[in-house]
Amino acid sequence: MSADDDPEARIRDLERPLSDFARAAELTVPSAGAEGYAPPPRGRGIAVAVGAIAAALVIGAGVAVFLIAGGLTNTTPGHPSLPSGAAPAPSTAPIDVPAPPAEPSPAVPVPDSAVTVTIAGAGENKTVACAGNYVSVSGVSNTVVLTGQCAGVTVSGIGNIITVESTPRITASGLNNRITYRSGNPEVSTSGLDNVVERG
Template identity: 45%
Template sequence: MLVLVGGIAAFSAQRLSQGNFVVLSPTPSVSRAVPTPTAQPATTLPPAGASLSVSGVNVNRTIACNDSIVSVSGMSNTVVITGHCTSLTVSGMRNSVTVDSVDTIEAAGFNNEVTYHSGSPKISNAGGSNSVQQG
């Protein structure tokens, strides 16, 4: 074993004295994390006339209407509805619903806010302090 170690030392000393000794050092590498864009889920159009429902507490949702019947119920939900609905029913407390276009709006409960963008829907506002308005 000592012979092997001595041989390696002698070989290294000879190479060093001749100037043929090459020291290899690792090359630094740089890697950069490039964020991958995440695709937002597409709002798919439901079948014409489908019944859609959003319920819960503190739910935030965007749905697409295709002459659909929509029901929103619960507390403190925020719902954005794109497209045209045949009817929208909102019940519960402190829900905020925005709809592009709807034929009939029924609001029941307390402190619900319903905003429609276009059209002249038939409005039924039962309960206390609900707001249904164009905006």
């Protein structure tokens, strides 16, 4: 019987190139201790899976505590809470609609604390419209008539005569000043000597 007729010999001949190739591959793969080669970490996939399971358990426990503590109950003061699965009844409570902001009256200007009208000098005779502003009068022997609504009036100096139509505050200092207001009941503050504030 020749080698071509023997099936086992034929199989050995066919397997020989495969075993030679495997032996050559083993020689080219570095061993675990070779320089520059680190073996793949073992158990890393298991650690990731265990971490994911632990995170899922923590999140699930948090959701359970939230639900048990009543985090999803629908309660409003004065209304009973609904049992789970119940549909809420339509609300019949009145709806509060905010009122539009009130506009200031055109007859009384809104005071602007940033604007102060200053009148100074000696022997002046003036009529000034307050228009909701603060007015400060100083100097000597001035006669001033203030019309409209003033935010506040301050008078200082000597011998000034002031007439105010309307103001919530009057402050007088200095010497011998006379302030007359025509309407309202202003808050009056005086200092100095012989200053008079009166209604007239």
